[in-house]
Amino acid sequence: MDLTLLPPDITAAHSGFELAVAACADLDALMRLKGEFTGRDGSHAARMMDLLKTAPKEQKRELGAAINGLKNAWEESIKKRQSELEASKKRGTSLASSWDPDLPPPMPAHGARHPLNRLMDRLVDVFRPLGYHVEEGPETETEAHNFDGLNIPEDHPARGSADTFYFAAHEGKLLRTHTSPVQVRVLKRLAPDIEKLGGIRFLAPGRVYRKDEIDPTHSPMFHQVEGMLVGHNIGMHHLKGTLAYAMKALFGPAADVRFRPSYFPFVEPGCEVDVRCPLCGGSGCRVCKGSGWVEILGAGLVHPNVLRFAGIDPTIWSGFAFGMGVERTAMMVSQTPDLRLFFENDQRFLKAMGGLD
Ligand SMILES: [Zn+2]
Numbered sequence: 001m002d003l004t005l006l007p008p009d010i011t012a013a014h015s016g017f018e019l020a021v022a023a024c025a026d027l028d029a030l031m032r033l034k035g036e037f038t039g040r041d042g043s044h045a046a047r048m049m050d051l052l053k054t055a056p057k058e059q060k061r062e063l064g065a066a067i068n069g070l071k072n073a074w075e076e077s078i079k080k081r082q083s084e085l086e087a088s089k090k091r092g093t094s095l096a097s098s099w100d101p102d103l104p105p106p107m108p109a110h111g112a113r114h115p116l117n118r119l120m121d122r123l124v125d126v127f128r129p130l131g132y133h134v135e136e137g138p139e140t141e142t143e144a145h146n147f148d149g150l151n152i153p154e155d156h157p158a159r160g161s162a163d164t165f166y167f168a169a170h171e172g173k174l175l176r177t178h179t180s181p182v183q184v185r186v187l188k189r190l191a192p193d194i195e196k197l198g199g200i201r202f203l204a205p206g207r208v209y210r211k212d213e214i215d216p217t218h219s220p221m222f223h224q225v226e227g228m229l230v231g232h233n234i235g236m237h238h239l240k241g242t243l244a245y246a247m248k249a250l251f252g253p254a255a256d257v258r259f260r261p262s263y264f265p266f267v268e269p270g271c272e273v274d275v276r277c278p279l280c281g282g283s284g285c286r287v288c289k290g291s292g293w294v295e296i297l298g299a300g301l302v303h304p305n306v307l308r309f310a311g312i313d314p315t316i317w318s319g320f321a322f323g324m325g326v327e328r329t330a331m332m333v334s335q336t337p338d339l340r341l342f343f344e345n346d347q348r349f350l351k352a353m354g355g356l357d
Helices: 008-015 017-023 027-038 044-054 057-091 115-130 181-197 236-251 304-309 326-334 347-352
Strands: 140-142 173-175 200-209 221-231 257-262 267-276 293-302 318-325
Touching (some): 008 017, 008 044, 017 027, 017 057, 027 057, 044 057, 115 221, 115 236, 115 326, 181 200, 181 221, 181 304, 221 326, 236 257, 236 293, 236 318, 267 318, 293 326, 318 326
Antiparallel strands (some): 140 173, 200 221, 221 318, 267 293, 293 318
């Protein structure tokens, strides 16, 4: 299209036309623009038609083609923009109100590891230098792995259908209630080679299920990290030394541990492990309820029956095991009052937790 025959103000208007159309945020603005370019009186198009009438005969043909080309291009663009704006009006959103050619383009948000996964990763990183590797087990388990192999008696309340999700159609199948069945699986698998390996040590992070109502501190699905070591003459001092090291690596040099006697069927003796409150350093705060300590782990020396069930001789081998609630620890460290925030995946929360850019 030859525009050299047209007056310079019209060619200038034409060069800014597409930008002006895109900048129309609503139909009113677009109609004003339409009037300015293609309206009946005083528009650029009308002026061009006047020009055509008075043009020398030999130019008429060429000029007419240029004018028609421009008019058609303008009408086309305006029509296209009009249908866009009408569609966005129907959706109730403003398509172009925020359109500003000077702003940098919107960047897609980057994904990132979930805060719970990052905490589990950190724990794995703490234990890896101590020779622990990661083991995983199925979330659908058998009663044998989830209870029998862990010395949990037939009449233990945890085995009841009030606490455990059983699969009605599959006899003896359930959703694992803790990560401890991974102990049973790994011990059984490695038992034949334990002499050659000189012992067993691993970490088992994963999802577990219990019939809990959802509230700020409970969820029917949550995460645990299980740790286990089997060797010769393993005692409580090994457990305490290992956990003291791990808690310092996780929470900083002030993080001391203390043990309180407790009972779990798969350990003897069993204990609950408190760590010096990482938030107040032990002076007392809301999170530790003024005590300076927070309960964070269950642990103990592996019960001989657990080793025996897996085919390992408890007179030769001994070990310790510990388990940590991931959500509970994450809530404490981040002072998050409601467990559900970790599962709703609201990007504002994840961002605040440092999980997103
Ligand atoms: Zn505290």
